[in-house]
Each structure stands twice: as structure tokens, then as C-alpha cells.
Amino acid sequence: MRGPCQNSSCTFNATKTCVLGNPPDDCENRPILDEGNDKDKENEKDADDGAVDVEDEDDASRADAVHVGTPVLTEPDDGLRSLPASRTLGVAQVNAITESRPACLVGIVGLAGAGKTAALVSAYLLLSNGSFKGFSYADSDTLRAFEEITRASRTWQKGNPPEQITVHTTLSNDREAGFLHLRLRRDEDDRIFDMLLPDLPGEWSRLLIDRDDTERFAFLGASSVIWIMVDGRQFANAGRVAHARYRAKLLIERLANLLKETRPHLIVVPTWQDKVAFPQAEAEILLECGRSFGFEVDIAPIASFSWNDDIVPGEGVAELFNMTLTAGPPPPDFWPDTDPASNDRKLASYRRDV
Helix, strand or coil: CECCCCCCCCCHHHHCCCCCCCCCCCCCCCCECCCCCHHHHHCCCCHHHCCCCHHHHHHHHHHHHHHCCCCCCCCCCCCCCCCCCCCCECHHHHHHHHHHCCCEEEEEECCCCCCHHHHHHHHHHHHHCCCCCCEEEEECCCHHHHHHHHCHHHCCECCECCCCCCCCCCCCCCCCCCEEEEEEEECCCCCEEEEEEECCCHHHHHHHHHHCCCHHHHHHHHCCEEEEEEEHHHHCCCCCHHHHHHHHHHHHHHHHHHHCCCCCEEEEEEECCCCCCCCHHHHHHHHHHHHHCCCCEEECCCECCCCCCCCCCCECHHHHHHHHHHCCCCCCCCCCCCCCCCCCCCCCCHHHHC
């Protein structure tokens, strides 16, 4: 067995390749190590005399030869859990989840400032504190993403709130949606639900309304439920309500054209309910608009955060999630009754023909 290379200009110790082209086991610059060499023992001196222990040097050389290129640390136990490397999930990852197990894909649209991200932040904080009515946290593949969007909401002090709790949503890929994942356990029956929730910039919805730009929203065709987030303050403002109503109705029309024959359940979500209650008359207008395009529509007002002592932070958010998980068209008849048409089936007309 040979030790490390003694040629100072050679890189064999690091690269395992001789710069002179010599076979590694025959290179003269690598001394032969002989564990049974008695000459090493004759060279031993008393340590107090300051002599060099040759045997110790040989042992160190052998150790260096053995450990070159081997891992310093052993692999961690497979049973240990670590935070997922990903932040938001891409469309390919969402497809992999929906193909492997049942999952509720939610579409979330709304203009900037409507409170799309705030609703997701509120739900995550409520789950973190065990205050999510009817549900408890089971798992998430996007914890890093949730922590990133909730960072600002953890730093403000009561009585001195910031002007904006959540940061403006930006995506690394401006052409593809980024999804957050939550796995919830329902308290009443311990049933597990996987939810996939997009966190999208408000500019996407603005382009959908203004230019009918539908390219980024192709995933909505696979969604079970769509949330239409609207700023409830504008619907209670006499000077802004007409414009807010027009934009919301146009958004519903754009979704109907985008989805073609598909009609997922729509939930209109008025936000900022800690500031002002959503007018019932405006709710009826939006419900009627959605139904005119063939949608099943519900209203779910929320207050993601609250500066009102009469409304708790997160008011209505858990109810919105529960409505989302229970919404959907009624199941079709297993064996519907049909009236046979003449000459439609030969077996049915057999006796008449004979």
C-alpha cells in the first residue's frame, strides 16, 4: 500500500491523477507503507527528548490515504423531516399532487388591494395558533412560501399597525401561477383535505378584465372553486360603487368566456369587513350576475385582519375554507330515467316490429 504523493507539484492527493502519467500504484513519489516494518519501531524515541515518532507519522499517512475522497459526515436518518426546498409550487408540481391524491384546486382572482394574499396569510396564522374554526393544520409542501408572505404581519405591534400588512405579490415566472399548499384536518370527522391555492398578482386580473388576457389563467379550467376577491370598502362608497360593481361583473363575464362549458363554483369574497359591512343589495346583484352565466354563486365576506374591536381578526376566513371544501354541483343520477324514442333501440321495438 502506498501513501500520499511526495511530489509538491503533483495534484494526485486531490485529483487521484498523476501529473507525470505514472500508474498510481507504481509511482516512485508515493512511499510504500509497511505496517509490519520493524525499522519504524527502531526509530522510536522518548517523547520527552523531542524526537519524532516515525510510527505516528506512518499512521497519519495511512489515515490520510484512507480518508481522501470519503464523506466527512454520514447521511442523515431517512426518518428525519426537513423543510421543503420549494417555495410556491409550479403547474407541473400541482399536476403531480392532483394525480397522486384527491385535492381541491382553488382559483383566486381579484384586483390589486382586494386582499387575496391577506386571506391566505390570515388562514396560515390562524392555523399556526390553533384558532382555525373547524380545522387543524396537517401538513404543507410550501411552508417557506407561507413564512415569506407572513413575515410583515408578525412584526407590527397592537395599536400601531402598518399601512400594508402583506407585501405586493411578485412571481419569478411571470407567465406561470405559483401555488401554496395546505393540508387540513377537519375536526368533526378527522377527514384530510389537500388544498392548492394560487397567490397571484392583481395585475393578472386587471389584464383579464381590461384586455381579456387569459393565457395565465388556463389552470382555472381544472379548479373546483373560484374565489372572486373584491374590496368591500368600494361597494359601500357612493362615489366608487358603480365602478367597482361594473369591474366585478365584467370579471365574472370574462371567467365565463374563459371556462367555456366548465362551471366551477363561484364564491364572491368581499374583504375589509372590519371597516364596513358589504351591502346586501350589491351582494344580490353579483349573485344574479353569476347565475346569469350558469354559475352556482355564494357570498362569503371576510376580515383577514381587524382594527375593529367588534370583529376578531380572521373573521369569516375559516367559513370561506369550509364553504370551498363543501361546494360543488350535486352528483348526477346514478341511473337516470329516460323516455325511449321511436326506433331508438332495436330491443325496445322488437315486439312492435314482429
